[in-house]
Amino acid sequence: xxxxxxxxxxxxxxxxxxxxxxxxxxxxxxxxxxxxxxxxxxxxxxxxxxxxxxxxxxxxxxxxxxxxxxxxxxxxxxxxxxxxxxxxxxxxxxxxxxxxxxxxxxxxxxxxxxxxxxxxxxxxxxxxxxxxxxxxxxxxxxxxxxxxxxxxxxxxxxxxxxxxxxxxxxxxxxxxxxxxxxxxxxxxxxxxxxxxxxxxxxxxxxxxxxxxxxxxxxxxxxxxxxxxxxxxxxxxxxxxxxxxxxxxxxxxxxxxxxxxxxxxxxxxxxxxxxxxxxxxxxxxxxxxxxxxxxxxxxxxxxxxxxxxxxxxxxxxxxxxxxx
Amino acid sequence: xxxxxxxxxxxxxxxxxxxxxxxxxxxxxxxxxxxxxxxxxxxxxxxxxxxxxxxxxxxxxxxxxxxxxxxxxxxxxxxxxxxxxxxxxxxxxxxxxxxxxxxxxxxxxxxxxxxxxxxxxxxxxxxxxxxxxxxxxxxxxxxxxxxxxxxxxxxxxxxxxxxxxxxxxxxxxxxxxxxxxxxxxxxxxxxxxxxxxxxxxxxxxxxxxxxxxxxxxxxxxxxxxxxxxxxxxxxxxxxxxxxxxxxxxxxxxxxxxxxxxxxxxxxxxxxxxxxxxxxxxxxxxxxxxxxxxxxxxxxxxxxxxxxxxxxxxxxxxxxxxxx
Numbered sequence: 001x002x003x004x005x006x007x008x009x010x011x012x013x014x015x016x017x018x019x020x021x022x023x024x025x026x027x028x029x030x031x032x033x034x035x036x037x038x039x040x041x042x043x044x045x046x047x048x049x050x051x052x053x054x055x056x057x058x059x060x061x062x063x064x065x066x067x068x069x070x071x072x073x074x075x076x077x078x079x080x081x082x083x084x085x086x087x088x089x090x091x092x093x094x095x096x097x098x099x100x101x102x103x104x105x106x107x108x109x110x111x112x113x114x115x116x117x118x119x120x121x122x123x124x125x126x127x128x129x130x131x132x133x134x135x136x137x138x139x140x141x142x143x144x145x146x147x148x149x150x151x152x153x154x155x156x157x158x159x160x161x162x163x164x165x166x167x168x169x170x171x172x173x174x175x176x177x178x179x180x181x182x183x184x185x186x187x188x189x190x191x192x193x194x195x196x197x198x199x200x201x202x203x204x205x206x207x208x209x210x211x212x213x214x215x216x217x218x219x220x221x222x223x224x225x226x227x228x229x230x231x232x233x234x235x236x237x238x239x240x241x242x243x244x245x246x247x248x249x250x251x252x253x254x255x256x257x258x259x260x261x262x263x264x265x266x267x268x269x270x271x272x273x274x275x276x277x278x279x280x281x282x283x284x285x286x287x288x289x290x291x292x293x294x295x296x297x298x299x300x301x302x303x304x305x306x307x308x309x310x311x312x313x314x315x316x317x318x319x320x321x322x323x
Numbered sequence: 324x325x326x327x328x329x330x331x332x333x334x335x336x337x338x339x340x341x342x343x344x345x346x347x348x349x350x351x352x353x354x355x356x357x358x359x360x361x362x363x364x365x366x367x368x369x370x371x372x373x374x375x376x377x378x379x380x381x382x383x384x385x386x387x388x389x390x391x392x393x394x395x396x397x398x399x400x401x402x403x404x405x406x407x408x409x410x411x412x413x414x415x416x417x418x419x420x421x422x423x424x425x426x427x428x429x430x431x432x433x434x435x436x437x438x439x440x441x442x443x444x445x446x447x448x449x450x451x452x453x454x455x456x457x458x459x460x461x462x463x464x465x466x467x468x469x470x471x472x473x474x475x476x477x478x479x480x481x482x483x484x485x486x487x488x489x490x491x492x493x494x495x496x497x498x499x500x501x502x503x504x505x506x507x508x509x510x511x512x513x514x515x516x517x518x519x520x521x522x523x524x525x526x527x528x529x530x531x532x533x534x535x536x537x538x539x540x541x542x543x544x545x546x547x548x549x550x551x552x553x554x555x556x557x558x559x560x561x562x563x564x565x566x567x568x569x570x571x572x573x574x575x576x577x578x579x580x581x582x583x584x585x586x587x588x589x590x591x592x593x594x595x596x597x598x599x600x601x602x603x604x605x606x607x608x609x610x611x612x613x614x615x616x617x618x619x620x621x622x623x624x625x626x627x628x629x630x631x632x633x634x635x636x637x638x639x640x641x642x643x644x645x646x
Contacts, residue, residue, distance in 0.1 A: 134482065137338050150342050151479065156474065156582070158584070159457065159458050159585040159619070160584060160616075160619050163582050163583035166581065169581060173494065173570070180614065180615050191408050227567075247496070250496050253505065254577065257491045258486065258487065261482060262482040277544050289504075290505045291504030292504065293483075297482075320347070
């Protein structure tokens with residue numbers, strides 16, 4: 001007999017939902033839906049999620065009563081035990097929002113709240129790049145650097161629900177000042193946004209680069225622009241790319257030594273560069289890594305893209321409420 | 324009714340043993356014994372451990388049949404699942420030694436093998452500085468920098484039994500070359516041995532310091548010498564001490580961000596300096612730490628000294644074989 005779980009991925013712009021079907025040992029996620037996240041009021045936010053799930057269930061002929069659980073991945077900081085969003089960085093007015101119980105009660109489905117980066121890691125672990133391993137670390141190289149750690153199939157939450165802040169491990173003492181107040185955080189080097197930002201800063205400071213033209217035309221540059229300029233032989237772009245990749249490799253070595261996971265999964269905008277990222281990263285990672293053993297935590301690119309969060313949120317519900 | 328477990332801490336020079344008594348929710352370790360570790364042959368090593376445990380049991384009027392389990396903490400690398408020492412760094416001829424079964428069979432007590440740094444962390448967690456927390460990291464600042472990570476009361480072993488190698492997280496990219504082949508490992512900065520070694524190297528290279536006299540007299544200097552010279556106003560010593568403390572604080576921030584443990588416990592030779600270590604370390608740790616929340620993983624000095632390993636090995640046996 002099949003069991004059903006709902007996954008919801010609450011994003012600052014879009015909210016996604018999907019259905020997880022578990023039958024014997026096989027699992028699949030289907031029935032994806034996506035809708036803009038309303039930011040006007042708390043009630044509108046809640047109602048919109050509830051309606052999106054209801055519509056998705058109807059379209060798939062699945063009664064809510066057939067669902068064993070619902071998982072919600074949401075940006076932090078959260079109080080996971082109480083199922084509350086403490087505040088949403090990109091949506092004002094959402095402080096101390098009891099999201100779990102409001103949505104669970106409205107739908108009549110037991111619900112669980114999880115950090116969105118952890119949910120995405122769980123998605124890749126159950127359904128994506130990590131499906132054949134028992135432990136992995138996921139690094140999402142996007143606006144910032146997010147992370148999630150899975151040990152023996154469980155999310156490592158930490159004592160205050162803030163373990164796995166891999167974007168804020170220090171990879172360059174006294175390095176770039178991070179928004180968090182630390183210097184030299186991994187995020188300041190290896191996020192798609194900051195890689196591009198620091199290249200743009202150098203151009204604005206007068207350094208010669210073909211990126212100056214892009215910056216003038218578009219008003220900003222992104223990581224893909226830096227990679228294109230690098231491939232066209234631009235020295236500044238090559239340096240910016242190399243700095244990012246080098247510091248990412250340092251971070252990977254530190255993660256490997258600390259956690260000894262079976263796999264490090266890379267996701268987010270920067271992995272769109274494919275081999276342009278992975279090949280030099282792999283080379284640095286091997287060069288920097290210890291010589292006492294072979295490499296213990298190989299690298300892999302995430303396979304689920306933006307659906308990792310929905311998959312993972314449903315998987316978290318399965319872990320919480322499954323038989 | 325009381326339950327009894329044996330702890331054995333196999334060291335390169337001395338082997339220690341003790342008895343853990345568990346009664347209701349109270350636990351205590353007693354009956355310590357200590358004997359030189361024979362290094363001549365595998366059989367002598369095994370026999371000496373077995374005899375030491377037998378003698379300790381006799382002296383405490385405890386039959387082996389009353390013991391539910393025996394834990395052995397040993398230097399790595401180990402194959403924990405098979406209970407084997409793969410090799411002992413400081414004792415040649417011990418490769419692929421099935422220590423767990425040889426000792427367990429000889430005594431007729433179910434046995435479990437654990438990495439010695441993990442066992443020491445478990446000791447501090449159950450009986451020492453970490454007795455009131457659920458998660459902690461232990462850093463032993465001695466010859467090298469050893470570590471053990473406890474999450475929700477369990478040792479974090481990793482996929483290949485080498486998690487918690489905190490001495491080899493990278494705290495200075497391109498920094499000092501470590502014996503492991505990496506550059507800038509925490510161990511190269513914050514171990515008692517390397518702190519002193521790098522100060523001695525600078526003296527030998529001709530840098531002026533009152534340590535030159537100590538070095539000439541003793542042939543070598545240790546971390547305590549560096550601290551004394553620092554207190555006497557020596558500039559080189561002050562710099563060496565500061566470098567160690569600063570990099571240790573960087574490592575603590577990275578550990579805090581990754582694991583979000585309730586406590587970071589410091590042990591080993593360097594903590595003999597007491598407030599001379601802890602005060603400046605605390606200051607750097609707060610300065611370098613993020614400003615998004617209060618400090619999540621405060622520092623504490625270990626309380627069990629060299630007995631942490633025995634306590635912890637017995638605790639590992641209790642976890643493995645306890646009711």
